[in-house]
Amino acid sequence: MKIFVNDIPEKGTETELNIPVEDFDLSDEGLLLKEPVALKVNLERIGSKVLIRGTIRTSVQLECSRCLEEFSHQIDEPFTSTFFPFQERPKDPDLELGSEDLDISYYDGKTIDLAELVREQILLSIPINPLCRPKCRGLCPECGMNPNEGKCACTGSKGDFRRLKSKDFNE
Numbered sequence: 001m002k003i004f005v006n007d008i009p010e011k012g013t014e015t016e017l018n019i020p021v022e023d024f025d026l027s028d029e030g031l032l033l034k035e036p037v038a039l040k041v042n043l044e045r046i047g048s049k050v051l052i053r054g055t056i057r058t059s060v061q062l063e064c065s066r067c068l069e070e071f072s073h074q075i076d077e078p079f080t081s082t083f084f085p086f087q088e089r090p091k092d093p094d095l096e097l098g099s100e101d102l103d104i105s106y107y108d109g110k111t112i113d114l115a116e117l118v119r120e121q122i123l124l125s126i127p128i129n130p131l132c133r134p135k136c137r138g139l140c141p142e143c144g145m146n147p148n149e150g151k152c153a154c155t156g157s158k159g160d161f162r163r164l165k166s167k168d169f170n171e
């Protein structure tokens with residue numbers, strides 16, 4: 001999955017990659033890939049600078065931060081990444097050519113590893129507090145049951161408590 005920078009034409013080129021689940025190991029990051037990674041990129045070279053724009057589509061298994069259930073998190077992320085040769089990396093990190101919507105990376109030697117790029121983009125797309133569904137109600141604080149799977153005996157009192165609380169805040 002390495003691209004030789006010198007092979008990228010200045011006018012740009014497009015490439016598509018399908019990475020099978022067994023060829024992409026995210027276990028170091030504690031992640032499990034559920035679907036092959038579909039990568040579609042447009043590569044452009046301006047001198048030694050390389051601009052990569054594309055989309056990554058796949059899904060990973062995550063654990064819901066509220067109810068602890070495992071679920072598939074769909075990733076369909078467009079991204080833009082600009083690569084500079086490692087030698088051009090500024091020594092002072094404050095001088096880093098940063099722009100909010102541009103991702104700056106550096107390549108060492110002559111190649112850019114698309115697998116590394118995919119790995120980074122997947123990690124960036126993982127929410128800090130993943131939720132199995134937008135309104136996941138979490139586990140019941142009293143009995144630990146998952147209310148997404150059915151009602152426990154204490155659900156009613158929890159609801160009453162919430163209503164009381166919000167009424168107090170409004171007054």
Ligand SMILES: [Zn+2]
Pocket residue numbers: 064065066067068069131132133136137138
């Ligand atoms: Zn959940």
Ligand SMILES: [Zn+2]
Pocket residue numbers: 140141142143144145152153154155
């Ligand atoms: Zn309960």
